[in-house]
Amino acid sequence: MPAGRILEGSAAVAHAVRLCRPHVVAAYPITPQTHIVENIAQMWADGQIGCEFTNVESEFAAASVVLGASAAGARAYTASSSQGILLMTEVLYNISGLRLPVMLTCVNRSISAPLNIWNDQQDSISVRDSGWIQFYAEDPQEALDLHIVAFKIAEDHRVLLPAMVCIDGFLLTHCYEPVEIPEQQAVDKFLPARQPLHPLDPQKPVTLGAYADPSYYMEHRYIVNSAMVSSAGVIAEVFSGFTATFGRTLHPFVEQYRMEGARQALVAMGSIASVAKDAVDERRERGEPVGLVRIVTFRPFVADQVAAALAGVERVAVLEKAISVGAPAPLVTEVRSALYGRSDAVVSGFVIGLGGRDVTTASIHRVLERLQGPPGDNLFVDLDPELIGDLAPALEREWQTA
Amino acid sequence: MTATQESQQYAHLIAPGHSACMGCGELLAARLVLQAVGPNVIIVQATGCMEVTTTKYPESAWEVPWIHSLFDNVGSVGAGIEMALRAMGKEGSAKVIVQGGDGALADIGFGPLSGMWERGHDVMTVCYDNEAYMNTGVQRSGLTPFAARTSTSPPGKQSVGNWLPKKDLVAIALGHGLPYVATSSPAYPRDLMRKAKKAAETKGPSYLQLHIPCPLGWGFAVSDTISIGKLAVQVGLYPIVEYENGELVSWMRVPSRRPTVEEYLSKQVRFRHLSGDKAKDEVARIQAIADANIARFKLDQPPPRTPKPTAE
Numbered sequence: 001m002p003a004g005r006i007l008e009g010s011a012a013v014a015h016a017v018r019l020c021r022p023h024v025v026a027a028y029p030i031t032p033q034t035h036i037v038e039n040i041a042q043m044w045a046d047g048q049i050g051c052e053f054t055n056v057e058s059e060f061a062a063a064s065v066v067l068g069a070s071a072a073g074a075r076a077y078t079a080s081s082s083q084g085i086l087l088m089t090e091v092l093y094n095i096s097g098l099r100l101p102v103m104l105t106c107v108n109r110s111i112s113a114p115l116n117i118w119n120d121q122q123d124s125i126s127v128r129d130s131g132w133i134q135f136y137a138e139d140p141q142e143a144l145d146l147h148i149v150a151f152k153i154a155e156d157h158r159v160l161l162p163a164m165v166c167i168d169g170f171l172l173t174h175c176y177e178p179v180e181i182p183e184q185q186a187v188d189k190f191l192p193a194r195q196p197l198h199p200l201d202p203q204k205p206v207t208l209g210a211y212a213d214p215s216y217y218m219e220h221r222y223i224v225n226s227a228m229v230s231s232a233g234v235i236a237e238v239f240s241g242f243t244a245t246f247g248r249t250l251h252p253f254v255e256q257y258r259m260e261g262a263r264q265a266l267v268a269m270g271s272i273a274s275v276a277k278d279a280v281d282e283r284r285e286r287g288e289p290v291g292l293v294r295i296v297t298f299r300p301f302v303a304d305q306v307a308a309a310l311a312g313v314e315r316v317a318v319l320e321k322a323i324s325v326g327a328p329a330p331l332v333t334e335v336r337s338a339l340y341g342r343s344d345a346v347v348s349g350f351v352i353g354l355g356g357r358d359v360t361t362a363s364i365h366r367v368l369e370r371l372q373g374p375p376g377d378n379l380f381v382d383l384d385p386e387l388i389g390d391l392a393p394a395l396e397r398e399w400q401t402a
Numbered sequence: 403m404t405a406t407q408e409s410q411q412y413a414h415l416i417a418p419g420h421s422a423c424m425g426c427g428e429l430l431a432a433r434l435v436l437q438a439v440g441p442n443v444i445i446v447q448a449t450g451c452m453e454v455t456t457t458k459y460p461e462s463a464w465e466v467p468w469i470h471s472l473f474d475n476v477g478s479v480g481a482g483i484e485m486a487l488r489a490m491g492k493e494g495s496a497k498v499i500v501q502g503g504d505g506a507l508a509d510i511g512f513g514p515l516s517g518m519w520e521r522g523h524d525v526m527t528v529c530y531d532n533e534a535y536m537n538t539g540v541q542r543s544g545l546t547p548f549a550a551r552t553s554t555s556p557p558g559k560q561s562v563g564n565w566l567p568k569k570d571l572v573a574i575a576l577g578h579g580l581p582y583v584a585t586s587s588p589a590y591p592r593d594l595m596r597k598a599k600k601a602a603e604t605k606g607p608s609y610l611q612l613h614i615p616c617p618l619g620w621g622f623a624v625s626d627t628i629s630i631g632k633l634a635v636q637v638g639l640y641p642i643v644e645y646e647n648g649e650l651v652s653w654m655r656v657p658s659r660r661p662t663v664e665e666y667l668s669k670q671v672r673f674r675h676l677s678g679d680k681a682k683d684e685v686a687r688i689q690a691i692a693d694a695n696i697a698r699f700k701l702d703q704p705p706p707r708t709p710k711p712t713a714e
Contacts, residue, residue, distance in 0.1 A: 023489035024482060052485040056478065057517035064475035064514060068446065068482025071469050074489055076482065094471050200444045200467040200483060202496045207462035209447075209470035216459050 007179040009140035009172040014039030016147035018049045019187040023074035025053045026065040031117045032169035033081040033107035059084035063091035070100035073199030082109035085123040095162045096131025101154035102162040109169040110355040118356020119169040125322035133163040134299040136269040140177045143167045155194045159231045168271040253305040255294040262291030268319040269295045279364035303338035316347040317371045328377040349377040412437045420463040422455040425617040425624030428530045431588040438595035439602040446480040448502025449473035451537045476500040477514035480525045497602045501528040504545035505535045508571050519578040519607045526601045532614040540619040544569040549684045550672045557675040575609040582608035584644040589631025613640045621671020633666040635713045638692035641699045656701045663689045
C-alpha cells in the first residue's frame with residue numbers, strides 16, 4: 001500500500017514531480033508557488049531527485065529553459081503563479097506551437113493591480129488560449145495525481161502538447177491534508193521514460209521553429225487545435241488507467257456531485273468545489289434538488305461532457321474566480337455555449353472569491369438564492385457595497401430577485 | 403588535408419539557397435562559424451534576419467540541429483538544452499550555440515543571456531552585431547553606434563542621428579567572468595574561424611561578438627561588405643580583441659598610418675548626414691571614440707600573439 005502522510009499541498013506536488021522523474025527543473029520564486037520549488041530544491045540537495053535543477057532569473061527564463069530542455073528530448077518541469085504566468089505568456093504559446101510536452105504547475109493567484117498575493121484563477125484563465133492542457137485540482141491529493149497523468153498525456157504522441165495543473169494558491173498549496181504518495185515503481189510503470197519524436201540531435205539534424213508564411217500558418221494552427229480537441233480521448237484513457245493502477249478515482253473532464261435529479265446546478269473549478277459540496281449537501285438535506293458539476297479539464301473544453309452533466313437542469317450558476325473585463329466571464333461563456341441548442345437552462349455567471357476573498361457555504365447559499373432571480377452576468381458575490389460607493393445601487397439591482 | 407580543404411569541409415552546414423541579401427555579412431559570418439566548429443552543434447537562433455532567411459517553411463538551410471523559439475529567450479533556451487543533454491547523459495555530444503543579432507542579445511534578450519552567463523552554462527554565444535534592428539527595417543538598438551542614422555534615430559534639425567553611445571556588451575560579458583570573450587569580423591575570416599573554434603572548445607560560457615556589415619541597413623554597395631568591415635577595424639571603431647579568463651591576450655593591430663574615421667563614415671549612407679562642416683563636432687567625437695579604443699586596447703602596438711598582427 002502506498003504511504004499516507006499529512007503533507008502540505010506544495011509538498012504533495014513536489015513529491016509528484018519527483019515521482020515523475022523530470023530531467024530538468026527550472027525554479028523561480030513567486031508567492032504562493034514558492035514552496036513547490038523550495039521542496040524540489042531540498043529534494044535535489046538531498047539527492048532524492050535526479051534532475052538538473054536551476055535557479056533562473058525570471059519566469060520568462062524558466063519557461064524558456066524548459067522549452068529548450070523539452071526540445072532536446074528531456075522531461076521538463078517548472079511552476080509559477082500570477083505575474084509569473086503572465087511574464088511567461090509569450091513562451092507558453094511558443095511551447096505549444098512547437099508541440100513540446102512541458103509540464104507546469106500554476107498555483108492560482110490574482111493579477112495586479114492592485115497587488116494581491118491571494119487566490120483566484122485569473123492567471124491560468126488568462127492563458128486559456130495558449131494551447132496548454134489545463135486541469136484544475138480540488139485538493140492536494142488530486143493535485144498530486146493530476147501531475148502524474150498530465151506528464152503522460154502531454155508526452156503521448158497523439159497529443160504532444162504542454163500541460164498545466166492549476167491549484168488554488170494558499171487554499172491548496174499551504175493546507176495540510178492526508179495525502180497518499182504512490183510508490184516509485186508504480187509511477188515508473190505508469191509513466192515510462194519520454195520517447196521524444198524529434199529531439200535536437202546532431203546525429204539526426206532537424207529544424208524546429210521555422211517560420212510559416214500565410215500559405216502554411218493556418219494549417220499549423222488547425223493542427224494544434226485538432227491535437228487539443230483529440231487529446232480528450234487520451235485524457236479519458238489515461239485517467240481511467242490511473243484509476244485502475246492507483247485505485248483512486250480521477251474524473252477526466254467533469255465531476256458530478258449529487259446531480260441525480262438536480263434542477264439547479266452549480267458549476268465551479270478547483271478548491272471552491274469543496275465548499276460548494278457542503279452547500280449542496282445542506283440543500284439536499286432540505287430536499288432541494290441542487291447539485292454541483294466540477295470542471296476538472298478546462299482545456300480541452302469538452303462541451304459534450306459539460307452538457308451531459310447538466311442535462312435536465314433548469315438553472316445553472318457558474319462560480320468563477322476570474323473575469324473578462326467588459327464581457328461575461330470566460331467559464332460561464334463556455335458553459336452557455338456548451339448548452340446552446342441542447343438545453344433551455346438559464347445560466348448565470350457569478351464572480352466569487354477574487355483576490356483571496358473568503359468563500360463560505362453562506363456565499364454559495366447567497367448564489368443559490370440569487371439564482372432564483374433574473375439571469376445575469378458578472379454577479380459579484382459578497383461585495384462590500386460601502387467600498388464601491390456610487391456603484392452600490394447597481395449592485396443592489398443586480399441582486400434583486402424577481 | 404590542406405588548411406583550405408579543412409576550412410571548407412563544413413562549408414555546407416549552412417546550405418545555399420537561403421534568402422539573405424546579396425552581400426550579407428551575417429550569413430557569411432554564420433557559415434564561417436560553422437566551418438570552424440563543425441557539425442556537432444545545436445544552434446539556438448533568435449528571431450531576426452538569419453532566422454527568416456534560412457528557415458522559411460518548408461525549407462531550411464541548416465544541416466545541423468537548429469531551433470528558433472522567440473526573439474528574446476535564446477540564452478534560456480540554450481541553457482535548457484545544455485541541462486537536458488547533461489541530464490540525459492549526452493554531455494559533450496553537441497556544443498550548444500546561442501546566436502542572434504545585437505537587438506536580440508544586447509536589448510530584448512539581454513536578461514536571459516545574462517542569467518545564462520552568470521550560471522556558467524557550457525554554451526557558446528555568438529552576437530552578429532550589425533548595429534541595428536535590420537530585420538524590421540533598420541531601427542536603433544543598444545549597439546547602434548553614435549550618430550548613426552536609423553529609421554528610429556533619424557538625423558534632423560534637433561538630432562545628429564543616434565544620440566547615444568554604443569553599449570559595451572564585451573565589457574558586460576567580461577563582467578560575468580566568462581572564460582572566453584572575443585570580437586571578430588567576417589572581413590577577417592581566419593581570425594573569426596580561429597576564435598569560433600576557441601569559443602566552442604571553451605568549457606563554460608563563451609562570447610563571440612562579430613561586427614557584421616549590412617549593405618541594406620548601412621547603405622553601401624553589396625560588393626563592399628569586406629572592405630567596409632576592414633575599415634571599421636582599421637580606423638579603430640571596432641576593436642578586434644580576445645580575452646581569456648578576463649585577460650586581454652590578443653588584439654588586431656591597426657595600421658601604423660591608420661585611416662581617419664571620416665574615410666569609414668563617408669562610405670555609408672547611415673553616416674552621410676555627417677559630411678560637411680555642420681557636423682564637425684560629431685565627427686570629432688567619433689574620431690575620439692576610435693582614438694580611445696586604440697589607447698584602451700593598445701591597438702597601435704604589436705599584440706603578444708596573434709596569427710594576423712595587422713589589419714590589412
